[in-house]
Amino acid sequence: MNGLGNQIIVVDMRGRADRVTPAAAIAINGTAGTKFDQIMAIHDPRTPGTANYIDIINSDGSRAQACGNGMRCVVQTLTAEQGAQRFTFETVAGLLFGEEQADGMITVDMGTPKLAWYDIPLAEEFADTRKIELQIGPIDAPVLHSPSVASMGNPHATFWVHDDVWNYALDRFGPLLENHPIFPERANISLAQVTAPDKIILRTWERGAGLTEACGTAACAAVVNGARTRRTARAVTVTLPGGDLRVEWRDDDHVVLTGPAEREWSGTLDPADGAWVRDEVAA
Numbered sequence: 001m002n003g004l005g006n007q008i009i010v011v012d013m014r015g016r017a018d019r020v021t022p023a024a025a026i027a028i029n030g031t032a033g034t035k036f037d038q039i040m041a042i043h044d045p046r047t048p049g050t051a052n053y054i055d056i057i058n059s060d061g062s063r064a065q066a067c068g069n070g071m072r073c074v075v076q077t078l079t080a081e082q083g084a085q086r087f088t089f090e091t092v093a094g095l096l097f098g099e100e101q102a103d104g105m106i107t108v109d110m111g112t113p114k115l116a117w118y119d120i121p122l123a124e125e126f127a128d129t130r131k132i133e134l135q136i137g138p139i140d141a142p143v144l145h146s147p148s149v150a151s152m153g154n155p156h157a158t159f160w161v162h163d164d165v166w167n168y169a170l171d172r173f174g175p176l177l178e179n180h181p182i183f184p185e186r187a188n189i190s191l192a193q194v195t196a197p198d199k200i201i202l203r204t205w206e207r208g209a210g211l212t213e214a215c216g217t218a219a220c221a222a223v224v225n226g227a228r229t230r231r232t233a234r235a236v237t238v239t240l241p242g243g244d245l246r247v248e249w250r251d252d253d254h255v256v257l258t259g260p261a262e263r264e265w266s267g268t269l270d271p272a273d274g275a276w277v278r279d280e281v282a283a
Contacts, residue, residue: 068216
C-alpha cells in the first residue's frame with residue numbers, strides 16, 4: 001500500500017505468536033519489488049477494548065513507535081474487511097484511533113505530543129524545546145540551526161527554513177542529524193517552510209528509513225511545533241513530496257491526521273526470512 005507515496009507493507013499476523021524479524025524486513029526491503037518505508041504488522045489485541053496490536057518495523061529492521069501514514073493503510077485494510085467503524089489500536093507509543101471518512105479519506109487520532117526534553121527524548125536538558133542548540137555547517141554561518149523538537153510517539157526535529165526546502169541536501173544532512181548524540185533514540189529530521197498560517201511545505205529524513213515521500217508523524221510534529229512557536233495556526237495543510245495531509249492540534253491536546261491510503265497489490269511473505277510471493281492477478 002502507500003500513503004501519499006510513503007511505501008507501506010501491511011502484514012496480517014493475526015492468530016500467530018511470531019513477529020516479523022529484522023532480518024526479514026531487511027531482506028524484503030532489499031528487493032526492488034518490495035522496497036518499503038514501514039511494515040505495519042497487525043497482531044491480535046493484547047489489551048481488552050482494542051482492535052489490534054500494531055507492530056511497526058522500519059526498512060533497516062529497527063522498530064518504530066508510530067507511523068501516521070502506515071496507520072491510515074491499516075485502517076483502510078480493516079475497513080475493507082470489517083466495514084466502517086472507529087478502530088482502537090495499541091502500539092508501543094500507546095493507543096491510537098482511526099476511521100475512514102465518507103469521502104474515503106482516513107483520519108487517525110495520533111494522541112498527544114510530548115514536549116519535555118526527557119520525553120522526546122534528548123540526551124541533555126533543555127527547558128524550552130521550541131528551540132534547541134543544534135546546527136549543521138560553520139558555527140558563524142550554519143546551514144540549518146535551532147530546530148523545534150517534539151515526540152509524536154517517536155522523536156522529531158523540525159528545522160525552520162525561509163527558502164525552498166529542496167535547496168538543502170537533506171540526503172547528506174539527514175543521516176548526520178538522525179544519529180546526532182543529542183538524540184539517544186535517533187530522530188526524524190524535517191525541513192519546514194511556512195508559506196501561510198495554515199500551510200507548511202515539509203521534507204523529511206525518516207529515522208530508520210531515509211528520505212521519504214511522506215511522513216505522517218513528521219507532519220503532526222511540524223504543526224505542533226509551528227503552533228507553539230506561533231508560526232502557524234493549529235489546523236494546517238502540510239504539503240509533502242507525495243501530496244497533502246491535513247493536521248489539527250485540537251484543544252484537547254490530541255493531534256488528528258487526515259489523508260489518503262491506497263492499495264497497490266497483495267501477496268504472501270514469510271515473517272522469518274522475508275521470502276515473498278505476489279498474488280496472481282486475473283487477466
